[in-house]
Amino acid sequence: MFHHSKELQYEVRVEEPDPEFAKMLQQAIGGVEGEMRVALQYMFQAFAVPKKKHQFRTMLMETAAEELGHIEMLATAVAKNLEGASEKDRDRAREDPIIATMMDSGQPRQALSAGLHAMPVDSNGVPFSGNYVVASGNMAADMYANVMAESTGRLLATRLWEMTDDPGMKDMLSYLIARDTMHQNQWRVVLEECFEEPMPIPGSFPQEEENQKYNYAFMSTFCGESEDPEQPWTQGESPDGKGEFSFLSEQPGGGKPDLEKVIEEMYNEVN
Incomplete structure (x- = not known):
């Protein structure tokens, strides 16, 4: 009211x-x-x-x-x-x-x-x-x-x-x-x-289900190898106190984005 x-x-x-x-x-x-x-x-x-x-x-x-x-x-x-x-x-x-x-x-x-x-x-x-x-x-x-x-x-x-x-x-x-x-x-x-542990959000999600290699890693997107810039977000304890920051010089890579088929009902022909 x-x-x-x-x-x-x-x-x-x-x-x-x-x-x-x-x-x-x-x-x-x-x-x-x-x-x-x-x-x-x-x-x-x-x-x-x-x-x-x-x-x-x-x-x-x-x-x-x-x-x-x-x-x-x-x-x-x-x-x-x-x-x-x-x-x-x-x-x-x-x-x-x-x-x-x-x-x-x-x-x-x-x-x-x-x-x-x-x-x-x-x-x-x-x-x-x-x-x-x-x-x-x-x-x-x-x-x-x-x-x-x-x-x-x-x-x-x-x-x-x-x-x-x-x-x-x-x-x-x-x-x-x-x-x-x-x-x-x-x-x-x-x-x-x-909030005792406001990060990461949502706190109710079981963090062990995350990919543990990437959950506190700063990932470089430069082509080729690059050096750790040694910044607060690439090393040391994370603000939530649950991990240690690290540096990855490249992205993991995961195959090519080739689609298996086109959904016929969408009429998405590629001529």
């Missing part, structure tokens, strides 16, 4: 409306690094948490709901940048020929389809895809995915922070960057404190 408040999670101020920056902000809404991704990612991960692990479900759902609030903030920022921009502001942005091209061909749908408001798309106008969402059902795997999602999200927010001189936009982005810092640490705590 969700409850909605009329108040934004954090104040959104735009002192100098900028239609170009509104387009950039769309990446933080519907892009692969955006808030729609993490909101749905944490929500669907929570749906898969069993009853006995209810504390993780609660944490995931709390964070998912927080990310929904971030979408609302960013959508408000997009609208304020678009609706508040004067004709003079829009003409000034067009003085740069590259920006003018972007404005002319980048997202006319912000006006035509959304009436100068935000849309569930990225900065190129590509619709948000559910394929961005990682919810594997394996909590350890999902936590690694969450750290990555928050890392790229924080990277995007810092880049946006550098792209604007508007004090209100910098203030909003400073808040979002801070929350990304918290969430990165939050997911790392789950990994480090709640």
Whole structure:
């Protein structure tokens, strides 16, 4: 169950409306690094948490709901940048020929389809895809995915922070960057404190069933023999503490990829 408040999670101020920056902000809404991704990612991960692990479900759902609030903030920022921009502001942005091209061909749908408001798309106008969402059902795997999602999200927010001189936009982005810092640490705590052996994933697979010659070997794909570069990933103990890294100078090889037959029903004739 969700409850909605009329108040934004954090104040959104735009002192100098900028239609170009509104387009950039769309990446933080519907892009692969955006808030729609993490909101749905944490929500669907929570749906898969069993009853006995209810504390993780609660944490995931709390964070998912927080990310929904971030979408609302960013959508408000997009609208304020678009609706508040004067004709003079829009003409000034067009003085740069590259920006003018972007404005002319980048997202006319912000006006035509959304009436100068935000849309569930990225900065190129590509619709948000559910394929961005990682919810594997394996909590350890999902936590690694969450750290990555928050890392790229924080990277995007810092880049946006550098792209604007508007004090209100910098203030909003400073808040979002801070929350990304918290969430990165939050997911790392789950990994480090709640899983005795988080690697390799899944931990329930019997590791003795792996090919023991290759499970901790860095494999060179150069043609011919090559020397061990003597790097941390080619020698020494592996991070999971279950093996020793080694170096293989060549791939094992396994015959030619010749197909025995063509499936007739697929009409895959090779003429």
